[in-house]
Amino acid sequence: MSPDLGHFRENYDRATLRRDDLAPDPVAQFTRWFDEWMIDPRYDAAACVLATADADARPSARYVLCRHFDADGFVIYTNFESRKGSELRANPHAALVFGWLEQNRQVRIEGPVTLLDDAESDAYWVTRPRGSQLGAWASDQSEVVEDRRELEERWAEAAGRFGGEEGTEAVPRPAYWGGLRVGLEVVEFWQGRPDRLHDRFRYRRDPQDPTAWEIDRLAP
Template identity: 50%
Template sequence: MNLADLRREYASADLDESGSADDPHEQFSRWFSEAQAAGVPEPNAMTLATCTPDGAPSARIVLLKGYNSAGFAFFTDLRSRKGADLAANPRAALVFHWAELERQVRVRGPVSLIDRDEAAAYFRTRPVGSRLGAWASTQSALLAGRAELEARWAEREQEFAGGEIPLPPHWGGFRVVPNEIEFWQGRVSRLHDRLLYTRTLEHEWHRVRLSP
């Protein structure tokens, strides 16, 4: 396979100022709904990029679990690499890629820790196995083998058998509070549409078009 020849043309839609919302949160909601309607698998999957204080980046796929004008929420083990990065350097970037619609959304801004009540409310909606997993796993820590992890899970299953599985003290959520949101629509001949919304000092949104 010659990677230089591996490409596709984009031609399904356009993105212009007259057809886009003045508020990027409204525009995101429109696009997210369209991704769901189009049958995009896991439309809430997003790349989360974090950075250590000395500039070493990390990226991984996580799931969006809430969004509104306050920001984009996700949940994790606070002891993980992303948890450590965000505790020391509370800024992040997100990327949503909906290939079926030839669209991307990029988000950048500071990150705040979600309060424990909100995290607990979400934790209660998770499947039982996932809640047990949050207790059994020390995310990003070394394991001797899978059997060790499964044994821990079984221990927690026995510990909480028939009772409530509480929110672990090491588990919680973060909210990315956007300063910038960019919407990208693939177009013919790589003349893609890019609209960038930037939050002003007055907490209003300013929209511009970027070159592809």
């Protein structure tokens, strides 16, 4: 039987979110919260959950690191042949959730997914440590592996092929590895409040004017 989890009952009273506080667009609002969260060195502010669904609409979710965000969307890097990659090929829509729980905050993002072009993926690839680049060559992400030794052997093979030392010839980016952008259709900001009367504001693109955002308060 699971332990009793019912006593974890925090009364959320750290902050408020009022309509007057909101930035006119969700990226500016996200930036404000992100900057506040980044101050806490205990956490990787970029960690978020990416949810996808397969062709039969069965969902799956996993943490990823958001490496960049702007008005075009939120960018993550991954192996396109992974489970998430194949789900996104079948169904190119996703949701991202940032859970900044110590501040009683979450941000939810939903939108269509597109691949970054090669130049954008290359620009990020070259900033990665060589060991991680070799790791991308060594791992058929989401496939079954016999044991850890197999992975380490594959990493060593990649190091033998491309060179294992920093500062030697560049490791090329595998064609199956690169960036995905989750575009912005809906972005919701949630601030926990006492008595479960939380503040929720949802930004949706204005159907009449794709540069403008409609903002609604939602019931908690």
